[in-house]
Amino acid sequence: xxxxxxxxxxxxxxxxxxxxxxxxxxxxxxxxxxxxxxxxxxxxxxxxxxxxxxxxxxxxxxxxxxxxxxxxxxxxxxxxxxxxxxxxxxxxxxxxxxxxxxxxxxxxxxxxxxxxxxxxxxxxxxxxxxxxxxxxxxxxxxxxxxxxxxxxxxxxxxxxxxxxxxxxxxxxxxxxxxxxxxxxxxxxxxxxxxxxxxxxxxxxxxxxxxxxxxxxxxxxxxxxxxxxxxxxxxxxxxxxxxxxxxxxxxxxxxxxxxxxxxxxxxxxxxxxxxxxxxxxxxxxxxxxxxxxxxxxxxxxxxxxxxxxxxxxxxxxxxxxxxxxxxxxxxxxxxxxxxxxxxxxxxxxxxxxxxxxxxxxxxxxxxxxxxxxxxxxxxxxxxxxxxxxxxxxxxxxxxxxxxxxxxxxxxxxxxxxxxxxxxxxxxxxxxxxxxxxxxxxxxxxxxxxxxxxxxxxxxxxxxxxxxxxxxxxxxxxxxxxxxxxxxxxxxxxxxxxxxxx
Amino acid sequence: xxxxxxxxxxxxxxxxxxxxxxxxxxxxxxxxxxxxxxxxxxxxxxxxxxxxxxxxxxxxxxxxxxxxxxxxxxxxxxxxxxxxxxxxxxxxxxxxxxx
Numbered sequence: 001x002x003x004x005x006x007x008x009x010x011x012x013x014x015x016x017x018x019x020x021x022x023x024x025x026x027x028x029x030x031x032x033x034x035x036x037x038x039x040x041x042x043x044x045x046x047x048x049x050x051x052x053x054x055x056x057x058x059x060x061x062x063x064x065x066x067x068x069x070x071x072x073x074x075x076x077x078x079x080x081x082x083x084x085x086x087x088x089x090x091x092x093x094x095x096x097x098x099x100x101x102x103x104x105x106x107x108x109x110x111x112x113x114x115x116x117x118x119x120x121x122x123x124x125x126x127x128x129x130x131x132x133x134x135x136x137x138x139x140x141x142x143x144x145x146x147x148x149x150x151x152x153x154x155x156x157x158x159x160x161x162x163x164x165x166x167x168x169x170x171x172x173x174x175x176x177x178x179x180x181x182x183x184x185x186x187x188x189x190x191x192x193x194x195x196x197x198x199x200x201x202x203x204x205x206x207x208x209x210x211x212x213x214x215x216x217x218x219x220x221x222x223x224x225x226x227x228x229x230x231x232x233x234x235x236x237x238x239x240x241x242x243x244x245x246x247x248x249x250x251x252x253x254x255x256x257x258x259x260x261x262x263x264x265x266x267x268x269x270x271x272x273x274x275x276x277x278x279x280x281x282x283x284x285x286x287x288x289x290x291x292x293x294x295x296x297x298x299x300x301x302x303x304x305x306x307x308x309x310x311x312x313x314x315x316x317x318x319x320x321x322x323x324x325x326x327x328x329x330x331x332x333x334x335x336x337x338x339x340x341x342x343x344x345x346x347x348x349x350x351x352x353x354x355x356x357x358x359x360x361x362x363x364x365x366x367x368x369x370x371x372x373x374x375x376x377x378x379x380x381x382x383x384x385x386x387x388x389x390x391x392x393x394x395x396x397x398x399x400x401x402x403x404x405x406x407x408x409x410x411x412x413x414x415x416x417x418x419x420x421x422x423x424x425x426x427x428x429x430x431x432x433x434x435x436x437x438x439x440x441x442x443x444x445x446x447x448x449x450x451x452x453x454x455x456x457x458x459x460x461x462x463x464x465x466x467x468x469x470x471x472x473x474x475x476x477x478x479x480x481x482x483x484x485x486x487x488x489x490x491x492x493x494x495x496x497x498x499x500x
Numbered sequence: 501x502x503x504x505x506x507x508x509x510x511x512x513x514x515x516x517x518x519x520x521x522x523x524x525x526x527x528x529x530x531x532x533x534x535x536x537x538x539x540x541x542x543x544x545x546x547x548x549x550x551x552x553x554x555x556x557x558x559x560x561x562x563x564x565x566x567x568x569x570x571x572x573x574x575x576x577x578x579x580x581x582x583x584x585x586x587x588x589x590x591x592x593x594x595x596x597x598x599x
Contacts, residue, residue: 030566037569046587047577051570055577066563088554095515097591102516146593161588164577298554306560 004281005260009252010184012224012259018186019232020179020251021221024197026172026207027140027214028071033168034139035062035105035302040170042213046163054168056101061301064089068170069112069305071206072137074315075172076113078200079132086306087112089137089299097162098141106173108296111136112305118200119324120192122185123346127324130193131177140169166214178232186222186255191248194218195348196323198244202351203320209351211243212387218247222254224262233258234268238282240275243384244348250275253282277382330354334363343371352391359395365402369394373412377419388419396425405435410483434483440492443476443484447493450475461497469493504532 033040036053052060076083090108116132143166148158174197182189198216201207208215223235236258238250258268272285321329330350331341334357344353349370356366370385374394378385397415400406406414406429417428429435450472451458460468469490476489509529513520520528574587583590 032564032566032568037564037567038571039568045574047574047589048571050572050577052572055572063562063564065566067566069563086560097589145588148593157593159593160591161585162591163588298552300554303555303557303562304560 004257005264006253006256007259007263009256012255013184014227015263016224016226016233016255016259017180018182018251018255019223019225019235020176020182020186020190021235022174022176022179022190022193023219023221023237024174024194025140025217025219026075026174026197026201026209027216028068028170028172028206029208029215030065030067030071030170032065034065034068034137034170036060036168038168041165042208044165046161046165049165050167054100054164056099062105062299064302064305065170068137069307070311070315071170071204072112072135072172073307073312074204074319075174075201075206076116076135077312077316078204078319079113079116079118079135079174081113081116081132081135083113083307083312084110086110086304087136088304089302090296091299092138092294092296094294096141097160098144099139099167100142100164104139104141105299105302106138106296107136110304112307118193118196119322120189120196121324121327121345122188122192123342125342128182128185128189130179133175133177135172135174138171138173140166140171142167187248187252190218190220190251191244191348194247195244195345198348199323199326199350203323203326210386212384214242217242220247220251220254222251222258223268224255224258226262233262234270236268236271236273236282238273238275239285242277243387245384246275246277249280250282253280257282334367336363336367340367343367347371347375347385349375349385352386352394355391356394356398359392361395361398362402365398366391366394369398369415373415377415389415393418393425400425400429404485405429407482407485410434440488443480443489443492444496446476446479447472447489447496450479451493451496458497461494466494469497503536504529 028040030040032038033049033051033054036051038051038054039049041049053062073083087107088110089105090110091103092106092108093103095102111134113135114133116135118130118132120128120130122128142162142164145161145163146157146159147161176193179189194216198209198211201216202209210216218241220238220241221235222238223233225231225233236254238254241247241250254273261268269284273282274285275282320326327341327345327350334341334353336344344350344367347370352370353363353366356370357363361369374385374388378388381388397406397411397418400414401408401411413432414425414428414434417423417432417434418425422428422431453475454471457468457471461472472493473486473489476493477484477486480489506525506529509525509532510520513525578584578587578589581589
């Protein structure tokens, strides 16, 4: 695959104005699927959470999950949308084996929620209002695994294996209107928008919102227009963007790639592009133009959804506070400085820190773990921090440090074990034998050995040169494989040398 | 007449993974053509004052509680699959064909 030419980001922004648009898919965490009583689960054996409806078997009929409708209305309201007095499902026809029916049940011209807006806060403290066009209900598709070919990607695959466990999982697709004026902040705004949607659905409790599991997926539309031109440029739609970090990178890359083509007098092809996390680039998928004819028509197997005004008001009254108000409240409750809170917010870690505190950690410990070591590990491995460790395990780690079982250094090793799937922090401590040695007997034995090996040091300490103890502390810590409290070792050395 | 071509039917059959003989393509083409013509007649009388109808029965809000029901076993699910592997449906590579 030929490498795309890209233009320097600042130069691209000088010549062109980026226009953005997002489609975010949110998987709802109902117990069952959108149109059948099959379980909505993740990580189960292939083709076990399925019913005849999920397979589109002849004679099977869909029935709408009421909880999914309630969740969708709540989300619509949280996005400031109007709720349609009557909305209908529609068939989106296409041939692809990720759905066995050859159509997806979605909504077309009568979505459940429309015309809203959501405020997104950027790192510099400024707030941008993102216009929402619609939020509609639909079903997720099955999962294809491409076999053969060099990389397991679609390109070059010999055949594909289909698991329909995900087929029919309730989705809400949130579509923005074109977003103008983001300029240099376009990549950051993309990330902040998706993070805000994530915060909203977590606060509503309607989705697990784990991007690495595909609970929350973003398609990013990017187009450029030359400065001073009114007509919108041709857009591309980048898919497979599965972390907040990639959303930001993908938008930046598309701006740079499109700018290089346009500046050369070339034209942008309207197409789907796939984001590749490993190379940080996008590649062409199918061209959009002919694939766009989905021959939508009203779903004859389902009846219209007509939510009563009472239901809408009931759900509105139960909405959690708006994201901006929530942020202010959390910052105050946690006692964070502006900088500390921004660190958490920019990392998309507000929900994680909140859950970690709820699981028993102090606000400062929760903040330090998430924005410090966990974010560092995530960066090194090119993954999302939230995918590495659960808030419960972070709280457990903090508890072990507070109790003196672990030093900060040991705790980092334990974290590594937890992220490697070795179990809870307690289990990793047990398995790796990482706890601080608090048994003075073992320490004294190691100290006596070290002192015997360095008689000159012992003499210096006994002469009153207590700083000489440093050499012995080093030897003892080494013997204890770092699993000792250095301050306690020092105390014991002085004691043994008769200086305490 | 003849809005549906044999090429369109053959293309559709290919997309739907249905093997058709040339005779079947020919007969289906004329059958589909008749259907399209009939629908066109309905469209002639459907003036703007006639609301679109997607369902003959005036019902709404038919819902199901969010409670797990019966599922198929993997064996049942795969029973009619022409090919399967690792508990999954095996299908020919897709994107290569489209391009």
